[in-house]
Each structure stands twice: as C-alpha cells, then as structure tokens.
Amino acid sequence: MSGLSMRGKPTAFFNGSSIGSEDVEETNPSMKQFYVIRDNFKTLKDVAKAMKTAGVNDCGLIFGIDYTVSNRIQGQKTFGGRSLHDTSGPQMNPYQQAIYILGETLEELDDDGKIPAFGFGDSKTRDKSIFPLKSEGMCEGFNEVLDIYTQITPGVQLSGPTNFVPLIEEAVKIVKETKKYHILVILADGQVTNEKINQDAIVEASKWPLSIVLIGVGDGPWDSMKDFDDGLPNRIFDNFQFVNFHETVTGAENANTALALRALMEIPEQYRIVKDHELLMNR
Template identity: 75%
Template sequence: MSAMKVSRNPSDLFHSSKEFYTIRDNFETLHDVSQSIKSAGVNNCGLIFGIDYTISNRMQGQKTFGGRSLHDTSGPQLNPYQQVICILGETIEELNDDGKIPVYGFGDVNTKDKSIFPLKADGMCDGFSEVLDVYNSMTPKTQLSGPTNFAPLIEKAVQIVKETRKYHILVIVADGQVTDEKINADAIVEASNWPLSIVVIGVGDGPWDNMHNFDDGLPQRSFDNFQFVEFHETIAGAKNAYAALALRALMEIPEQFRFIKDHAILKKRDESLA
C-alpha cells in the first residue's frame, strides 16, 4: 500500500467538532513521518525523558515479559524500558539539536507521586547511549513505590520549555494507569499552552484506558499534545520493531509542531508573562 499523503486542509488533518481537534495518525512509513518532521521545520528541538519506577512494574510483565519485573536488568534479554531506550536512540535522537537529554524517574520510594528525581545527578545525559548507561546503573538500586503520577514530570517539562524558550518532546515510559486521572488531565491541559509534545509509551500488560482518554479526549486543550503508544502491541509481529515504534511515537509530531508554529504559542506565552 502506498503511503498516505499529508493533507494541508485542517478539516482533513483533524477530526472533532467546534474548537478542539484530535490529530489523526496520517503516516504509514517512518520515512514519510521523518520527511514531514523536516518539512514542518522541526530543527531546534529538545528531548526530555521520563521513567516510571512504580511498584506495579513488578507485576505488569505477567503476559508480556515472562512474569518478570519490567525493570529486571539481570537477564540476557533487554527489558522493555531498555528496548524503548535503544529504539528511540536509533530513531528519535536525530531530532535533538544539542544531544543533551534530561532524564527523570518518578514513583520510587523517595518521590512517590509527589515529585521526580534526575537519573544523572550531575547533569543531562549525552545522547541515548548514556541514557541507557545511566538507566542500567540506577535501576537496580532504585526502590519501586508509587502511586503513578505524570503531573510532576509534565510540570518540570513545561518549566524547561519556559527556561529554554524552544519546542520540546517529552517521552514518558510507563507501565499502566495513572492513579489520579484529574490531576494528570489538568497537567496535560496546562501543557498544551506551551510548545511541548507529550509521547507516552506504555510497557507491560496494561490496562490503558485513561491513556487512550488522554490521547483522544481532553477537549479543553489548546491542541492535541498527547500521543499514546502501546509498546508490546506495536512491536508484536512487526518486521522492523524499531521503525514500528518510532513511527507510532512520532507520527503526530509534524502537525503538533505546525500548530505550535502557526498559532505562535511560544510568542503568546511570552507576551502573557511580560
């Protein structure tokens, strides 16, 4: 099947009613989405990476990871978090203009659902190869806890956007539902006022009900800023797991960035703070 061409007509790109529009998944190949990202002008982008250290990771691999903890780093097989880091390192890293990636954990025994912690205490990681190294070093000594809350991480990402005054992609790798849907929904809605795309990659068995609601709902948002990707479903049976995951993770980025640029979101936020 030939790749679907991207229409420039807003009524073709989105589906919804009145003011809020959810972005359709318009691409069939990684090459097409990469070309669209370039043509949209995404050439000065920052990446932020978040990792879920809630205790549910111990049980969420019953169907998808042989009953092992999703954070198990002891076996010969890469765990799902390691796989996601490796795949994104091969595909999404080229979007990052300076190669520096702040990486945060949440849901451990110290932060619980109240805050986040940097995996690399003395600064940002230099590319995804160091993200993997730091993950491998920190994970065995990180005590899992919870509950699950994305809001502190999303708020930190908004803070980074404010400070750097440039477009960022926040990638969150998580194992299931958030505990308080309203708090997280409010954080996502607020983040839509800033040049920030949020991509959540769900690892483990799920369920994923509120992830789908965040993806397709929340009409209070300024734009559709949230993309959910179910990791195991996406790579199952794929001829090229790297390309399949990257395609799903990135396919909304071109239209999100066009919306941010066309509606001068960063400029408007600067003016409101002046």
C-alpha cells in the same frame, strides 16, 4: 522481541519500511479549535519528510521513567512474568528496548544532545516529585540515558502511586526556560492513580510548545492513556500521543521502525499547530 540484546545493537531504521497502520482520516480543522490529530502516516520515511517540511529541526528532548511498584507484576503477559525493570537477563527489558529504539530516531532531532532524564514513583519521590537519573548534569545523548538507567535501576526501590504531574510540570518549566519546542517521552506501565490532576496537567501543558509521547510498557490496561490521547477537548492542541509498546512491536516486520513510527506519528502536525498558535513566542 528479536535483535535487541545488550550484546548486539540493531541497525538504524529511517528506511521507509512500511508497516500496518489504520486508515487515514482526513480533516480540515480550524486552527483555533481543538481537534484530534489522526495517525495518518504509513512509513517512517513519510513521517521524517513531514517533520522536515514542518521545520522540526530545533528540538529538545526530555525523558521520564516510571518506577512504581506495579512494574513488578505488569510483565506477566508481556515479559515472561518478570519485573519490567529486571536488568539481569541477556535481553533488554521493555524500558531498555524503548530507550534504545527511540534514541536511534529522536536523537537526530535534538540540537544539543543534552537530555534531561528523570525517574518518578520510587520510594523517595512517590507521587510528589521526580528525581534526575544522572546525579550531576544532563545525559549526553540516548546512549547515556540507557547506560545510566541500566546502572541505577537495580538500586531503585519501586513504590508509587503513579502520577505524571510532577514530570509534566518539570517539562513545562524547561520549555519556559529554554523558550523552544520539546518532546517529553514518558515510559510507564499503566494507569495513573488520580486521572483528574493528570488531565489538568496535560491541558495546562498544551499552552506551551511541548509534545508528550507516552510509551506504555507491560500488560496495561491503557484506558486512561487512550483518553488522554484522543480526549480532553479543553486543550489548545492535541499534545499527547499514546503508544502501546508490546502491541506495536509484536509481529511487526521491523519492530524498531514500528515503534519509532507510532511515537513520531503526531509530531509534524503538533509542531505545525505550535507554530500557528505562536506558542514558540517568548511568553
């Protein structure tokens, strides 16, 4: 992936650059019935316009990083055989790339710039809990998320199993406390160990004004993530978007634009449903 080194930052990308996208599948759904939100935007400019129209201007962001041991081998095909968390090279690793690219876009949506950022799957938390990337307080913007990630990652002992439930539950807790819409961004390298409990957590999270964007880094496979995206009809709304990082940025004319577009693709419709279902009301 060119242009993403620790020495030189790429330019911002709310430029409307067009990338390849699947055909639009139009729907006219009942607002009280679950339906799959289709990826129906072709440019980042169109998504930005739709988000503005939907009123996404008071949004909180939450970040989660996967520190499971499978990261050591999940870069065999997509990261030159290196660990996905290797921070020793001159080029950003996939986690650093994703944090930087998403920060360029999502930071504009965050009203206060404070980002709760967590790790999970390390030797201390395993699949039972999460830990804050920053020892005290929240990260001040995505630049600090990236800086803190780069500082602490060499000292984190990878473990597992993979479980998103504690992170999703923490995000729901934050939403309840703040009473405002949030986007939870999870960076992870593959399948979860127990699909059922993760499915249940995603379904439960759909009762709250929370969108979940899973950026899959590494080789995959991604079968569960695709099912979490378009399956789970017991949800109040389609609250989960899966993005294959390597597939999205490889060969794209503008890798930054491509990833940001895929990550934000469902946000306008998700936010509209959140408002229509009155999930933003004080519950």
